[in-house]
Amino acid sequence: MSGVEWDAAIVGGGIAGMACAIRLSERGLRVVLLETRKKLGGRASSFIDPRTGEALDNCQHVVLGCCTNYMDFLERVGTADRILWHDSQTWIEPGGRRSVVKPGLLPAPAHYAGSFARARFLTKGEVASIGRASWAIIRADRGRHEGETFGAFLARAGQSDETVRKFWSPVVISACNLDVDRVSAASALHVFQEGFLARRDAARMGVPTGTLSELYEGVASIVEGAGGAVRLGAAARRVGEDEVELASGETVRARCIVLATPVERVGRLVDPALAKRDGRIEVLGSIGHSPIVGVHLAFEESVLDVPHCVLVGMGTQWLFRKDGGGRRVHAVISAASDWVGLDEDAIVARVLEDMHACLPSSAGVELSWARAVKEKLATFAVVPGFESKRPGPVGRGSRLVLAGDYTDTGWPATMEGATRAGYRAGEAVMEALGESLAPARMSAGRGEGAGLSGGGVVRSRRPAFFPRLLGLS
Ligand SMILES: Cc1cc2nc3c(=O)[nH]c(=O)nc-3n(C[C@H](O)[C@H](O)[C@H](O)COP(=O)(O)OP(=O)(O)OC[C@H]3O[C@@H](n4cnc5c(N)ncnc54)[C@H](O)[C@@H]3O)c2cc1C
Structure with a gap:
């Protein structure tokens, strides 16, 4: 394989790397996807449990209705029908009392109002207080809340410790993987604005019907169909602007290099001289x-x-x-x-x-x-100040393209964020090679508010405002 010049070499076969590879292969580019493990999927993958011999996911992964790019990716790979969608969620208290939360007849962002009014795990006062905070969330310009925690935002919005413990914490912890007292308000606001309040179907929960690894079964044939290759067990040890040195000693050359590893690997892999020139790499070491x-x-x-x-x-x-x-x-x-x-x-x-x-x-x-x-x-960890450390796919000092959920998509660490990062990296490669990437297809049959941006990423529209329906005006 040494000496072969590919259009692009992508280091890392997680969702970001796969999404980038798919988009470039669809345009006929010859891509080599280099993955250190013996399987694709990265953090969203499955393994054979040696004790039981069963295929198990590393962890349950769920997708929300607002994850339009991830669903677009699965449609391209041919596995979107392996996600089962659920409109309602059951909240169970100690003792067994249950509340079912689901969108009602009211339009967004009031679609959960009826459901919360009936929720038994919240008092009437707590429901009213959550309604008031929701209105503050809808109106918030999240860029202005990057320096504070969501806990501080909720305290200003008059949320009691009990309301935070019963309602805000479970939602924020599940979506951002940090407690309200640590998570950046901007990231939590993003989750509520895009995930729960934007559209009636934005918070529908999709759960894979099989294992995570089964979702990516079609990736290799798409890449190979365009003359590319998926190389498993191929660990990069040094990444430059037009070549990747593998742990085996082999050098893989390409017109463009995309680095799609987790953030903690980036500093160790990028060639030191390039990292110095690039300017995006050093700060990544301070991300927790x-x-x-x-x-x-x-x-x-x-x-x-x-x-x-x-x-x-x-x-x-x-x-x-x-x-x-x-x-x-x-x-x-x-x-x-x-x-x-x-x-x-x-x-x-x-x-x-x-x-x-x-x-x-x-x-x-x-x-x-x-x-x-x-x-x-x-x-x-999406703590306050994190957004300013997130790099774009292209830097000023180098031609290296960065992908991965940590890049500046605005999303917390999610499969949606990783897909967006991969699609944007694909765009950057096409631009570097003097071509353009057609916008992503809109996922069929979903997304009353989903629309296409020019840049290959499927975006959701901002919420429509119906404050009176929430009883908030
Ligand atoms: C336990 C858990 C639960 C989660 N739950 C959810 C959820 O419910 N919903 C959701 O949307 N998201 C969830 N996430 C987050 C989601 O899994 C990630 O945000 C997403 O998968 C990141 O994709 P990525 O491609 O950016 O990175 P990764 O998945 O980390 O992919 C990077 C790839 O690079 C490879 N690599 C590393 N070093 C090298 C090297 N030297 N050479 C070659 N390859 C290399 C790695 O092996 C890996 O395959 C969860 C994550 C975890 C860990």
Whole structure:
């Protein structure tokens, strides 16, 4: 392979790298996708559990209706139909009382008003207070809140500790992987503005019907069909502007190089002289991380009768039913700094305690096996000031193209952010090669507010304002 000149070499076969490779291959470019592991998917992938021999996801991943680019990517790969959409979410309190949250008949952003008015885990006063804060969120210019935490924003919006604990925390922790007292207000505002209030279907939750790795099965044939290659087990050790040196000693040359690794790898891989000239690289070393723990559980009998649920006020934030019968469950603990030091038995015991509190009938059911997966570097930490460190796909001092969820998409660490980063990197490559990338297709049948930008990224429109329907004007 040495000496072959590719149109583009992409280092990193996560979602950003795959999305970039797909877009370039569709335009007939010969791309080589270099991935250090033996599989594609990066942080959103599956593994064979040596204990059970089963294919398990590293952690449950969900997609929201506002994730238009990720769904566009899956449509291109041919697996969009492997996402099952849910309109309602069940919130279960300790003791087992349930509330179902789903969009009602009112148009956005008032579509959740009726549902919250009926939610039993919130008092009438808390619902009214959340409504007032929602109005403040809709009106907020998120760029002006980059320097403060969302906790400070909520305090100014008059939210009590109890409302934060029961409502704001679970939503923010799940979406941004940081607690309200650490997360940048700008990032949390982004989640609420784009994810919950923008359109009726923006917060629909999509859950893969199979494993994560199955979603990318079509990627290699698209790349290869255009004369490119997907090389697994190909670890880069030094990345320049027109060549990549592999750990094997081989040099891969290309007209353009895209670096699509996680942020913590970038500084180690970019050629030192290039990094100095580039100007975007040094600051990346100061970006921190936040962990996530996912726990696979198999029970002797059914324990969960809903597809997924939030455990109100619990350390275990979400449970997902992984089979039709409710015997297989996946528990998710985001912002899991307090959990990563525990061993597997202690993690499982804590999850079971939370489950038993909210699903009392599960207490008598025997656990067959459990598998906890700790991801210490799960996501970058979107603390105040983080946005200013995010690099663009192209810099002033070099021709190296950066992709990855950490680049300046405005999104928290998500599959949507990674796809956007990959699409934009594709655009940058086309520009560098003197061509242009056609805008992404709009996903069929979804997105009453989704529209196309000129730049290849599918965007959502800003919310329409119906404050009177929320009872807020
Ligand atoms: C536990 C967990 C739960 C999550 N839950 C959700 C969720 O529910 N919804 C959601 O939208 N997002 C979720 N995310 C975030 C989402 O997974 C990431 O934001 C996204 O997958 C990042 O994609 P990426 O391509 O930017 O980076 P990565 O997935 O990290 O891909 C980078 C790739 O580069 C490869 N690489 C690294 N070094 C080299 C090298 N030297 N040479 C070659 N290749 C290299 C890596 O192996 C990897 O495959 C979750 C993440 C985690 C960890």
